[in-house]
Amino acid sequence: MDHFQYRDGVLHAEDVAVPDIAAAVGTPFYCYSTATMTRHYQVLAGSLDGTGARICYAVKANSNQAVIRTFVELGAGADVISGGELRRAMAAGAAPDTIVFAGPGKTRDELSQALAAGIYQFNVESEPELRLLSAVAAEMGKVAPVSIRVNPDVDAGTHEKITTGRKQNKFGIPIDRAMEIFDLGASLPGLAMLGVAVHIGSQITDLAPFEESFDRALKLIDELRAAGHEVSRCNLGGGLGIPYGGEAPPPPAEYGKMVKRLTANRQLDLVLEPGRVLVGNAGILVAGVIHEKHEGRRFIIIDAAMNDLIRPAMYDSWHDIVPVRAPAPGAALTEADVVGPICESGDTLAKGRHMPPLAPNDLIAVRSAGAYGAVMASTYNTRPLVPEVLVHGGQFAVIRPRQSIDDLLALDKPPPWLAATLE
Numbered sequence: 001m002d003h004f005q006y007r008d009g010v011l012h013a014e015d016v017a018v019p020d021i022a023a024a025v026g027t028p029f030y031c032y033s034t035a036t037m038t039r040h041y042q043v044l045a046g047s048l049d050g051t052g053a054r055i056c057y058a059v060k061a062n063s064n065q066a067v068i069r070t071f072v073e074l075g076a077g078a079d080v081i082s083g084g085e086l087r088r089a090m091a092a093g094a095a096p097d098t099i100v101f102a103g104p105g106k107t108r109d110e111l112s113q114a115l116a117a118g119i120y121q122f123n124v125e126s127e128p129e130l131r132l133l134s135a136v137a138a139e140m141g142k143v144a145p146v147s148i149r150v151n152p153d154v155d156a157g158t159h160e161k162i163t164t165g166r167k168q169n170k171f172g173i174p175i176d177r178a179m180e181i182f183d184l185g186a187s188l189p190g191l192a193m194l195g196v197a198v199h200i201g202s203q204i205t206d207l208a209p210f211e212e213s214f215d216r217a218l219k220l221i222d223e224l225r226a227a228g229h230e231v232s233r234c235n236l237g238g239g240l241g242i243p244y245g246g247e248a249p250p251p252p253a254e255y256g257k258m259v260k261r262l263t264a265n266r267q268l269d270l271v272l273e274p275g276r277v278l279v280g281n282a283g284i285l286v287a288g289v290i291h292e293k294h295e296g297r298r299f300i301i302i303d304a305a306m307n308d309l310i311r312p313a314m315y316d317s318w319h320d321i322v323p324v325r326a327p328a329p330g331a332a333l334t335e336a337d338v339v340g341p342i343c344e345s346g347d348t349l350a351k352g353r354h355m356p357p358l359a360p361n362d363l364i365a366v367r368s369a370g371a372y373g374a375v376m377a378s379t380y381n382t383r384p385l386v387p388e389v390l391v392h393g394g395q396f397a398v399i400r401p402r403q404s405i406d407d408l409l410a411l412d413k414p415p416p417w418l419a420a421t422l423e
């Protein structure tokens, strides 16, 4: 369920007409709904009621500080993957002791930054990382709270580029080496070995791979405890999918039930790291039509492109695309490709969609663009980053303004051996 609905034939974000935002900020722009984020958070949190599970919002899905702040105010912690995200999460008000730091390549600087901040947990993904963290923590006179991220060798059944839990993926410690690594960690200075983490991929639309990986993690915890380790934490990762088009992902309530069933009476502090399921359907990308081109095939050329939303080009992903003004009843819908202005055939947001006739400056909305949208944008083709707008009831605010071309040009510095052509 989301709060992007038509009223009197005009797409609204909560109580705000999308064309009113377009008139204020121009196109393209991202638009997020507070009510949708809140609802998704509350449904997920409700499904885990009584487990004491901590929800650490995976900041990489949408790292605008206003978005992070919205979840922090609802009670979330944060899951971060870089020193930059750690700074962002803290700047947005996440308490350090609610932050989990994941990722396979944390640098010495990032580790020391997180140790200085006093985060809740490091999810350690390899033996070299464990040794580095130990060394850095010992130097700083700190004790790093550690869970080891294990690779359970489970196929999440999702897109090749976002599956992370098979043994050929770069993530985690092979589960059959986990005991040895835990023993090692317990023998090194500066580490408190507290738990086990799993995360097998993203946009997972079936409960079975989750259950299989959780099961393996919990069995490992039993073995570690039997070997004398005091394991108190289990981190279940993120990855729950959302409906983009035809998918029917498990409802959060079912997911929560399964988590409860598997973890009951195990005396574990649980952490979840959801990203997409909280923000994916809470955002749209609104674009203006530049023109249509009919050359055997119908192309709708819009002012948003692959640099603004790379998911279709990168993951072959489907996004519903709708006109912001509902077509007149009886308007003929014909098949069209919706494309951006970038000189690459990959710059195609959707193929073969049934679309009404559109005129220059008409608005379209790319749905389910709240996760892995703005955060993955680039300035390819010297296209400035587009604004992000947050709606709350009848109000909206620009939470990131549009970059200017001057901003972009000013980033380049001429070397001393070339004439400075920039004024």
Ligand SMILES: *Cc1c(COP(=O)(O)O)cnc(C)c1O
Pocket (backbone or CB within 6 Å): 058, 060, 061, 079, 102, 103, 199, 201, 202, 203, 237, 238, 239, 240, 273, 274, 275, 276, 277, 371
């Ligand atoms: C990306 C990621 C997440 C969030 O994944 P979603 O599919 O957005 O829920 C959680 N944990 C880790 C370790 C990740 O890398």
